[in-house]
Amino acid sequence: MISRLLAAAALVLPLSLAAQERGPEPKAAAKSPADIEAPIRSVTRHSGNFGGTRIAYRAIAGDTYLKDKDGKPLASITSYSYIKEGPVDPNRPVTFLWNGGPGSGSLWLHMGAFGPKRVVIPSDARDDGAPPYPIVDNAESLLDVTDIVFIDPVGTGFSRALGDTDPKDYWGVTKDAKSMAAFIRLWLNEHGRWNAPKFIGGESYGTTRSAAVIKELEGSYTDVAINGIILISSILDFSQAADAPGNELGYVTNLPSMAATAWYHNKVADRPASLEAFVEEARAFAIGPYAAALLKGNALTPAERAQILPQLSRFTGVSQTYLAQADLRLSPGRFYKELLRDRGLTIGRLDTRYTGVDYDNAGETPDNDPSFYAIDGAYTAAMNQWSRVGLGYSPDLTYSAIGGTRDWDWNIAGGPRGGSGYLNVAPWIGKAMRENSDLRVFVGQGYYDFATPFFGAEYSLNRTGIPNDGRIVWQYYHAGHMMYVREDDLRKLSSDIRAFIRAR
Known part of the structure; x- marks a missing residue:
């Protein structure tokens, strides 16, 4: 080990000394808004059988720019929107979904559980092997009961900071939640869905994000009221992981x-x-x-x-x-x-x-x-294939499945009772439920998940300040963190969430 470290140092030190001798590298000129390419969008039309119902839908894949008050583009958020064709039904819900990490794209829920296409991997806990992987019509997609928007936060998927914007401006519990809430507001503006029933949800750190986003959406005087939060493999109180x-x-x-x-x-x-x-x-x-x-x-x-x-x-x-x-x-x-x-x-x-x-x-x-390592190859291949070929959205970028963010800011200024010694976002869900009497929460946990153990989720949502009035729905699965890799649990998860949305 020591010899390897010394060898690495020998490679690094001469470069550092050379840089000191010639002075600092000149900074690249900041890009003006005119230098930043326009957002890319691809709109395609499809149909499929979901939940036993034939649905024609429009798919919109591409970029949404977050801008400052002067209209300067700061970051691009990639999303995949699946919207039922035909006249807009004011009672039709829209559901915003993301994954976790932090630093993970939404490919896992997108290509594994709720998107109109999914990748098939072995149900019996064997590895996914090598391509080609079966990418099939997903009868378990929720498109029969809700429009769906899969969102990749900045630093994941194809989403990125623009121009001279520091991506770390978006890498943190609160920073990330603010950008997700901003995206949701822009999407509602663009599609005229402000009065539609709305659900948000995620998996793993995506459940942490969901709690932080509900705080951003419902915690001010310009509320975006939410009907339900979908928590899959929850981690809300990080004291358990300390x-x-x-x-x-x-x-x-x-x-x-x-x-x-x-x-x-x-x-x-x-x-x-x-x-x-x-x-x-x-x-x-x-x-x-x-x-x-x-x-x-x-x-x-x-x-x-x-x-x-x-x-x-x-x-x-x-x-x-x-x-x-x-x-x-x-x-x-x-x-x-x-x-x-x-x-x-x-x-x-x-x-x-x-x-x-x-x-x-x-x-x-x-x-x-x-x-x-038993599943990552299949999901990465399927996401790139579906986006670039099936949806016609193929930017000249590498899709970052996971690990695209660094130095995450875990501090939550003004946290519960002013404390920030460890992260616990469950009280934000409790506050939202106390102030929105129609807000319901779905919690799905796998028995064999150690990333976000089911008893930890139960502990987090069984604390003072979180209403114990039947609005939290619990469901359990005989798989792990991504319970939908097991076919029986995919069907159960889809059925459980479909029932949750219909019961709004």
């Missing part, structure tokens, strides 16, 4: 996901027939005896420890010896490596049904996430 010594919350909220995974991989000795029943046992243990034991810390007696260990081993599928050495605190990374070590396999993070083979079997954590 891997810091002394923070016990993550161990508690991760435990039911460990139990579900141990059940799936047949690592539970007295394995119940029902996953749901075993998960319910794990919930009760996690929030009860296990949480109490962790909170006692060094005050936990040997007798109490002896009572917890066998139960913890039963729910996690990991040996009591290993758990004792970990002081009852099993981190997800260790769990991915340890659960199937006896089989020479690791498990996925996004979806623990997936397994992988590491360089060797001795490490503490996996080399990579087999549930991500």
